[in-house]
Amino acid sequence: MELINSDNKLKREFYTRDLLLVARELLGKIFVKEHDGEKLRGRIVEVEAYDGDIDEAAHTFRGLTKRNEIMFNEGGYLYVYFTYGAHYCCNVVTGIKGKGTAILIRGIEPLDGLSTMIKNRFDGRLPGEKDMHNLTNGPGKICQAFSISREHYGIDLTGNKIYLLEQPNIKTELIKVSKRIGIKKSVDLPWRFYIKDNPYVSKR
DNA sequence: ATCAAGATTACCT
């Protein structure tokens, strides 16, 4: 029996809803990337929301540019950006067309394709049990483990390269909310959501 | 054309 049913992809209507609602509901969903015929899978455990209308930290705050173009599309596309000369970060675009909103994926609990992720992150050197969380507990680390980069910019999440699988929503009492990490503007917005006590949530 | 900042990470003391 298949533990994970690959036919229950989240549909467009999931993503085109309100930013903060989608952000909370992304927790617990399964992120899948088809990687050289192999499926890399993990469970989303930490996210942050960004909204260009009122949020100075959002890449869309100052209007349309070549980089942020996909964030103004309707929900259900992948926004990938490069930062600090070294790292890619991936985001889920949300809302209706014209709204510059997206959700940064900051923490994933790996489920399938562990050996490929370990190869991508640590050149195959197996981390100790105690350090396993270091595989995917941060936005740059996730992109390295899942081998996500520039070429994945704008991918349609209702397609079959990168997509999310339906899962029951996480119970409210297990969801923690906080200020976002690593930004210098709009620092007080409580738009970071994560699953309580999960070891794959990033550190400050 | 030039330049400063950045939704980070790894490594140092």
Place this chain on the structure above:
DNA sequence: GGTAATCTTGATA
């Protein structure tokens, strides 16, 4: 606790 690495992007001229 602190900070260097590294390069793309967006803003300013």
